[in-house]
Amino acid sequence: MRWDRASEGLVVELTCPRPHPERIRALITARQQLMTANPRAIGDDRRTEDAQRAWLENAMQREAxxxxxxxxxxxxxxxxxxxxxxxxxxxxxxxxxxETIPGRLSKKV
Structure with a gap:
């Protein structure tokens, strides 16, 4: 599912040592667009209720x-x-x- 991939990408970007602000904004925007997109028709989802519930619980944990x-x-x-x-x-x-950083002098430009 695209929302899962976007969420996983956001987690990866937020946990990297030097996160890139533009990528984070793009991933957040992509997730928001996917959340506000028109959902599929109710009968189109072939997962069982248990599978849907498990996915929703996982999605809520990921969101937290x-x-x-x-x-x-x-x-x-x-x-x-x-x-x-x-x-x-x-x-x-x-x-x-x-001396803004100990041992290094910064020069006024």
């Missing part, structure tokens, strides 16, 4: 996992943004050479 991973990703992004802003404020306040 994706939400947790996305929260971690957003915290990472916010920390990176805050660190960048702090460095920029420090460089602006103290002029030409500021």
């Amino acid at each position: 996992e994706i939400r947790k991973l996305y929260e971690v990703y957003m915290r990472m992004v916010n920390v990176a943004v805050d660190t960048h802003r702090t460095g920029a404020r420090t460089r602006a306040a103290f002029g030409d050479k500021v």
Whole structure:
């Protein structure tokens, strides 16, 4: 199922060491489009009720996992943004050479 593949791709991207923001946005958009697409007719699904229930439980667990991973990703992004802003404020306040990373001098451009 395409939704399962999109969800799995999102999990893989969120768990990689350096997630790519554009890919994450594209995968989230793809999942949203699949969720809002017109569903198949009721009689067209050949799975049993037990199989459908098992898939739904699995999908709910995967969704909870994706939400947790996305929260971690957003915290990472916010920390990176805050660190960048702090460095920029420090460089602006103290002029030409500021040690923003211990052992490395950053030059004011």
